[in-house]
Amino acid sequence: MIKSPQTIAAFFINFLFVVGVILLVVGFIRSLRLAAYTLLFDQYPLGPYEDCSYMVKPVTAPGSQLDTETSDLARQEQDRCQKSLASRRKVQQVDEAVQAIGLLLSGAVLVWLFNPRSKLTKSYL
Secondary structure (H helix, E strand, C coil), X not given: CCCCHHHHHHHHHHHHHHHHHHHHHHHHHHHHHHHHHHHHCCCXXXXXXXXXXXXXXXXXXXXXXXHXXXXXHHHHHHHHHHHHHHHHHHHHHHXXXXXXXXXXXXXXXXXXXXXXXXXXXXXXX
16 A cells, blocks of 8 residues: 555644644643742752751760761751752753753744645645
């Protein structure tokens, strides 16, 4: 069963148009999610279990020399964790923005190029 070249061209043009529309919708949803996360939260949210709550202070006798040294080390570790967390939040936000913009642009290009009603694709159909 051999199909004509026009049928094959029409199939691929319509297929790539639908892929473009899907990419546009997914990019729009990701853009809305990025905007909501940025506007609604004080700090950009990360995935589950990505925080500094796992850090526990060791149990020592109150007032001992070991207690003050341990609390200083724990405070330094907590500060280091908070700084790392802030940089991860910024990286996550930028990464999601790049993904949303990339999906929107690629979807828009596919829809523009392979729109079945455009002058570009009329010659193939």
